[in-house]
Amino acid sequence: MSALPRVFACLLLLPAFVSAALADDRWQSQPEGPVILTVTGPLGCCPEGVALFDQARLDALPQTQVKTLTPWTEQVDTFEGVSIRDLLVQLQAxxxxxxxxxLNDYHTRFEVQTVLDYPVILATRKNGEPMPVRNKGPIWIIYPLSDFPPLRKELHHQAMVWQLKSLTIVE
Incomplete structure (x- = not known):
């Protein structure tokens, strides 16, 4: 292969490398708005192991809906947000x-396998409206309890953290 085709091939690949580098940096850089979620741990996208999210960054990720009744609500509500599975994939966690x-330092630990098996989301909206801190926002981990009876256990209820501020991925 002559030098010219090799240079041309490298130029074709350059945008992919630059794009990947920019994608990595977007999770680590300070977002424009207030940070509402910090994700730490072994993140392939982030050499420092920290990804920061404001509302706009979370909204830019693919959104999904879960309609469910919870132990803390009186009716089936529609929750919208990013699936934790999708977030983990984006961050290469x-x-x-x-x-x-x-926010109040309540903490719990749950298995990654659960969010791979079920559509668990980081809800930022309830019935189409943003959730303020006084109403379990800005982020509430929502399990699809109504659709999956095996999730209707205290173990999973304890993992439905509201006023979520951080996620740490651990071995």
Whole structure:
């Protein structure tokens, strides 16, 4: 192969490398708005192991809905947000457990496998409206309890952290 085709091939690949580098940096850089979620741990996208999210960054990720009744609500509500599975894929996270921590320092640990098996979301909206801190926001981990009876256990209820501020991926 002559030098010219090699240079041309490298130029074709350059945008992919630059794009990947920019994608990595977007999770680590300070977001424009207030940070509402910090994700730490072994994150392939982030050499420092820290990804920061404001509302806009979370909203930019693919959104999904879960309609469910919870132990803390009186009716079936529609929750919208990013699936934890999708977030882990975006961040290239690896680990066996997720430690979730709330604004009031409540914390719990649950298995990554649960969010791979079920559509568990980081809800930022309830019935189409943003959730303020006084109403379990800005982020509430929502399990699809109504659709999956095996999730209707205290173990999973304890993992439905509201006023979520951080996730830590651990082995």
């Amino acid at each position: 690896s680990g066996r457990f997720i430690e979730a921590k709330a």
